Amino acid sequence: MEDKEAYPDCLGLLPKLEKEQAKKGWISEQALKRISKETGIPISRVYGVATFYAHLHTEKQGKYIIEICNSPSCYLNSSLNLIKFIEKELKIKSGQTTKNGKFSIHICSCIGCCDKAPAMMINKKVYGNLTEEKVKKILKKCR
Amino acid sequence: MQILKKTNLKAFEKAKKLGPEGVISLIKEKGLAGRGGAGFPTGTKWEMVRNAEADERYVICNADEGEPGTFKDRMIIEKNPETLIEGILIASYAVGAKKAFIYLRGEYTCLKSKLNKKIKEVLSKAKSDLKIEIFVGAGAYVCGEETAILASIEGKRGHPKVRPPYPTTYGLFGKPTVINNVETLTNVPLAVMFDDWNKDTRLHCISGDVEKPGVYEAPLGEKLSQAIERAKPKGKPKAVYFGCFGGCMPYEKFRDLELRPEKVCEGECMLGSCTMIVVSEKRSIVDVATNIAKFYEFESCGKCTPCREGTMRVLAMLQNISVGDAKPEDIDTLQELAEVIKETSFCGLGQTATSHLINALKFFRKDFEDRIKK
The missing domain is CATH 3.10.20.600 (Ubiquitin-like (UB roll))
Known part of the structure; x- marks a missing residue:
């Protein structure tokens, strides 16, 4: 309750951060400061919200953010092999970005595609029933 | 499938004829209960919100379907959005809300534009001045918890709050708020409309x-x-x-x-x-338990200590067991820790984060012991 009274105007902060994330692919310190100024919400609070949500990134990301699901249904359908395969293809580990700034890989929680396991999202677009062949084709299209 | 039947706003028309109290008693009579997991009677929830004193009330459709293995809400949003929106219309009419939100999980962003189009279509056909806004989450499992949804929409970290006060009296922006799951709201028009609607x-x-x-x-x-x-x-x-x-x-x-x-x-x-x-049967439960422990360690919101620190320790201990780097007594320590997390966590996330493990240690203890012997 005291939260609400101290910062009555936080409404709209998350959509603002999401917009910045969608536009730039990440939220820079500069952007956080700008949003704080625009909204009058303290920077600590803006940073707090930005770092709470898995889809908001405060570090520079690749053009294509690959999120591979590793929750039980995908795990039981060999998501670990898929993660290894993508890491090998792109020559980076999960949580990293390729040197050319094209791809970032993240392991994520269930994306609600358990009937199409294993599944992943690239920039929020879902790809399911993945095989190494399929992934190769998808990555090729992005390159 | 019952859930995919269409009502084409006929249920909304019927609801308006019955009046707000009439709809609430009909929903109670039909025995509709929440489908998000807790099974709270929907009519009772609506009545509490309607009877709470306030100048404004809200309806929130919980479409933050984060539970691993669950994808029914996605199917409903894809295949029967009209009936879902009609359910939101009826709920808003029954409790007297002028604004409703659909809290759509970030992972379902791709469904947003189609759903928005449907909202416009249905609202104009219904000649309703209800405002329905889609609020997109940003990837946090805990935001399926009703008070965490409120925090998220209010622009804060998605931390759950102490209940009471319950959202039915002190919800979004401190106003009485109905929070219903997608499947629950989709069942509303079906329950209103069809005599053979089956609550079970x-x-x-x-x-x-x-x-x-x-x-x-x-x-x-x-x-x-x-x-x-x-x-x-x-x-x-x-x-x-x-x-x-x-x-x-x-x-x-x-x-x-x-x-x-x-x-x-x-x-x-x-x-x-x-x-x-x-x-x-070809799997070891230790591996599945470790996978689930990783999920909880990642998704713990960090508000309370048992969940934040506990899920991390559980994961570390399970990882030790899975690589054969644990002692027999570690299993007992793990069990004790799992029970402490369950008993002492603040919200439903922590309280259920180790149920899988407690059961696994009860029913599949041999899997754990085998890893230690190896």
């Missing part, structure tokens, strides 16, 4: 080691084996997980168990939203 129909989400994963409609009280056989298990099933939070049970021992919340409790599990993840 459930959507089973079955996935994991099965040939035909998917959403199946089935009556409450069906046998576990009936439900699982429908999805054609790959090999012999060893265990069934009721999502991550509901715990696990050995399949053979409980194959004749009736799928009803109170019966599933006998196997020390929670039926919740009828999510079932099948694990075949």
Whole structure:
């Protein structure tokens, strides 16, 4: 309750951060400061919200953010092999970005595609029933 | 499927004829209960919000379907958005809300534009001045918890709050708020409209080691084996997980168990939203437990210590066991820790984060002991 009274105007902060994330692919310190100024919400609070949500990134990301699901249904359908395969293809580990700034890989929680396991999202677009062949084709299209 | 029937705003028309109180008593009479997992009577919730003193009230449709293995809400949003929106219209009419939100999980962003189009269509056809806004989450499992949704919409970190006060009296921006799951709201027009609407129909989400994963409609009280056989298990099933939070049970021992919340409790599990993840006999439960522990360690919101620190320690201990780097007594320590987390966590996330492990240690202890001997 005291939260609400101290910062009555936080409404709209998350959509603002999401917009910045969608536009730039990440939220820079500069952007956080700008949003704080625009909204009058303290920077600590803006940073707090930005770092709470898995889809908001405060570090520079690749053009294509690959999120591979590793929750039980995908795990039981060999998501670990898929993660290894993508890491090998792109020559980076999960949580990293390729040197050319094209791809970032993240392991994520269930994306609600358990009937199409294993599944992943690239920039929020879902790809399911993945095989190494399929992934190769998808990555090729992005390159 | 009952859930995919259309009502084409006829249920909304009927609701308006019945009046707000009339709809609420009809929903109560029909026995509609929440489908998000807790099973709270929907009519009672609406009545509490309607009777709360306030100048404004809100309706929130919880479309933050984060439970691993659950994808029924996605199917409803894809295949029957009209009826869902009509359900939101009826709920808003019944409680006297002028604004409603659909809290759509970030992972379902791709459904947003189509859903927005449908909202416009339905609202203009219904000649309603209700405002329905889609609020997109940004990837946080805890935001399926009702007070965490409120915090998220209000622009804060998605931390759950102490209840009471419940959202029915002190909800969004401090106003009385109805928070209903997608499946619940979609059932509203169907319950209003159809005399043969069955309150005991459930959507089973079955996935994991099965040939035909998917959403199946089935009556409450069906046998576990009936439900699982429908999805054609790959090999012999060893265990069934009721999502991550509901715990696990050995399949053979409980194959004749009736799928009803109170019966599933006998196997020390929670039926919740009828999510079932099948694990075949070629798996070690240690590996599945470690995978689930990783999920909770990542998704713990960090507000309370038992959950934040506990889930991390559980994961570390399970990782030690899975690589054969643990002592026999570690299993007892793990069990104690799992129970402490369950007993002392602040919200439902922490309180259920170790149910899978407590059950696994009870039913599949040998899997853990085998790893230690190796």
